[in-house]
Amino acid sequence: MKTGVAACLTFAILSHMPAYAGNVSDIVSGMSAADKRSNYEGIFVLRKSDEMMAMHVVHGVDDRGIWESMESLNGEARKIVRHNNEVISIYPDRKLVTVSKMGDKPGLHPVLPENLDKLANYYTIVQLGDDRIAGRETSVLNVQPKDAYRYGYKYWLDNNTQVLLKCDLLDENGEIVEQMMYTSFNDHSEVPQSAFDIPELEGFARQALNKNRGKPANIGWRATNMPQGFMLTQSTIRSGKESESLHLMYSDGLASVSVFIESGKNSPHRLTGASRMGALNAYGKQMNGAQITVVGEVPEATVATIAESMERTQ
Amino acid sequence: MNEDKEKISAWLDDAIEYNEADSLETEQGGQTFSTAARYQMIGDAVRGNVTDVTLIDISASVREAISHEPELAPVARPARSSQRHSQRPSHSKAKPLFDFGSWLKPVGGLAVAASVAMVMVVTFTDQQAETGSAMVANVAQQPVQAIPVGNPASVYAKPGFAMPAVNLNSYITEHSEYAAQDTLQGMMPYARSVSYGSENNPPLKNTKDSQTVSPGTANNPGK
Numbered sequence: 001m002k003t004g005v006a007a008c009l010t011f012a013i014l015s016h017m018p019a020y021a022g023n024v025s026d027i028v029s030g031m032s033a034a035d036k037r038s039n040y041e042g043i044f045v046l047r048k049s050d051e052m053m054a055m056h057v058v059h060g061v062d063d064r065g066i067w068e069s070m071e072s073l074n075g076e077a078r079k080i081v082r083h084n085n086e087v088i089s090i091y092p093d094r095k096l097v098t099v100s101k102m103g104d105k106p107g108l109h110p111v112l113p114e115n116l117d118k119l120a121n122y123y124t125i126v127q128l129g130d131d132r133i134a135g136r137e138t139s140v141l142n143v144q145p146k147d148a149y150r151y152g153y154k155y156w157l158d159n160n161t162q163v164l165l166k167c168d169l170l171d172e173n174g175e176i177v178e179q180m181m182y183t184s185f186n187d188h189s190e191v192p193q194s195a196f197d198i199p200e201l202e203g204f205a206r207q208a209l210n211k212n213r214g215k216p217a218n219i220g221w222r223a224t225n226m227p228q229g230f231m232l233t234q235s236t237i238r239s240g241k242e243s244e245s246l247h248l249m250y251s252d253g254l255a256s257v258s259v260f261i262e263s264g265k266n267s268p269h270r271l272t273g274a275s276r277m278g279a280l281n282a283y284g285k286q287m288n289g290a291q292i293t294v295v296g297e298v299p300e301a302t303v304a305t306i307a308e309s310m311e312r313t314q
Numbered sequence: 315m316n317e318d319k320e321k322i323s324a325w326l327d328d329a330i331e332y333n334e335a336d337s338l339e340t341e342q343g344g345q346t347f348s349t350a351a352r353y354q355m356i357g358d359a360v361r362g363n364v365t366d367v368t369l370i371d372i373s374a375s376v377r378e379a380i381s382h383e384p385e386l387a388p389v390a391r392p393a394r395s396s397q398r399h400s401q402r403p404s405h406s407k408a409k410p411l412f413d414f415g416s417w418l419k420p421v422g423g424l425a426v427a428a429s430v431a432m433v434m435v436v437t438f439t440d441q442q443a444e445t446g447s448a449m450v451a452n453v454a455q456q457p458v459q460a461i462p463v464g465n466p467a468s469v470y471a472k473p474g475f476a477m478p479a480v481n482l483n484s485y486i487t488e489h490s491e492y493a494a495q496d497t498l499q500g501m502m503p504y505a506r507s508v509s510y511g512s513e514n515n516p517p518l519k520n521t522k523d524s525q526t527v528s529p530g531t532a533n534n535p536g537k
Contacts, residue, residue: 087491100491209488234492247488247492249489249492249493251493256489256492256493258485258488258489258492258493260485260488271482275482280486282482282485282486293482293485295482295485295486295489296489296493297493
């Protein structure tokens with residue numbers, strides 16, 4: 001009898017255990033590494049506010065690095081081809097190609113274990129169980145913030161590849177503000193190189209988005225009231241004839257916030273106060289002749305706090 | 315074949331005209347050209363050799379329509395009552411004076427048209443910022459005009475047009491692209507970048523009368 005009860009209990013426990021019962025850190029590490037080792041193709045939908053967008057994604061890794069192609073399937077035709085930190089955006093309707101190159105900074109991925117430990121200071125990460133997305137078995141992670149200065153996340157990770165197949169972004173009230181989900185997903189053994197071809201460039205105008213950008217010798221600004229955990233990860237400056245635009249990027253490992261500081265009396269980005277679009281919040285103010293604009297997929301309190309605490313250091 | 319490769323290289327260096335490239339396309343059937351271009355474009359980007367854009371008038375008729383429409387009125391977003399977290403900033407939530415979903419519905423066609431114009435303006439802004447033109451300093455105050463090809467300087471010369479909203483699209487796009495390097499979520503920021511760059515994406519509206527948070531009122535739990 002006791003054996004029967006124990007067997008039932010064991011079955012009940014096992015039936016509720018996630019199929020991928022690895023350490024949470026391992027799962028998050030696997031999610032981060034998935035982009036660097038996986039070849040896959042699929043269609044996903046992105047919902048923000050009351051808009052939905054479908055995209056065809058092809059991702060590949062070869063000896064030259066990471067390739068990614070994203071093509072919008074509704075609305076304006078647009079294709080992005082990314083090779084490591086270089087991004088080419090193609091707008092067929094406008095016959096426009098823009099090219100941008102992000103910095104050579106590797107980001108936080110190389111220091112992931114340390115970063116994961118830090119994440120635990122600001123988020124509670126628990127494994128919820130299993131689910132099925134795009135016909136594939138997934139493990140579900142719930143990432144809940146410990147304060148009101150960051151959003152919560154819910155991740156559905158493919159059990160075979162650890163690729164993120166669904167992601168919910170939850171605001172400070174626990175309401176979904178953005179959702180991404182694959183509706184079809186196939187992993188490949190080789191890179192589908194043809195997906196990264198750039199077709200029909202003839203007649204297209206080309207625009208380099210990185211001209212006159214560089215690393216500032218001295219940032220000259222600082223945030224005196226930065227929510228805990230956000231660290232400066234990038235700083236770039238773009239120089240114009242009559243104005244300069246400083247871009248400071250802060251991240252806690254999951255959430256990112258950009259601070260743009262534009263000199264010149266008549267900035268085209270004269271936002272005053274708060275503004276919101278889906279998961280993205282923005283907050284702007286003018287200070288000592290500079291326009292300060294803070295944007296990020298974080299609560300309004302975060303962008304407001306950072307913007308109001310910016311001060312010159314020189 | 316070598317001659318063709320030289321043509322491709324010359325086209326990428328803007329040493330030949332597009333009509334010559336067209337002939338190359340015809341001769342090679344497009345595939346060779348595209349494959350070569352894939353790597354060359356990225357090489358150009360790395361070397362900083364990509365040429366400046368010649369702006370294209372994408373929707374003169376749309377802008378003409380906008381000029382006859384009244385300025386959009388922002389719509390209040392319903393306040394949320396539920397609270398999940400015990401730790402919350404003490405300052406009041408700034409009143410969102412716009413809700414794109416709401417104002418898109420009654421004026422859908424116009425909103426899309428306005429965003430078409432806004433995407434165009436973003437392109438112009440980037441271009442001017444990079445080339446150092448004084449025009450960038452006056453974007454918010456100047457009226458809008460259809461863009462003649464190759465003549466960006468006259469964009470804001472025609473009276474009777476007004477900027478419909480604060481232009482943050484370039485900031486948002488730049489934020490999304492940089493954010494992809496600093497988060498664990500892989501391509502998600504890039505996906506956002508695609509969606510924010512869409513014509514269907516409405517521009518952010520200025521909320522000048524939203525409540526402003528003073529530095530002393532925000533309760534930062536991290537401090």
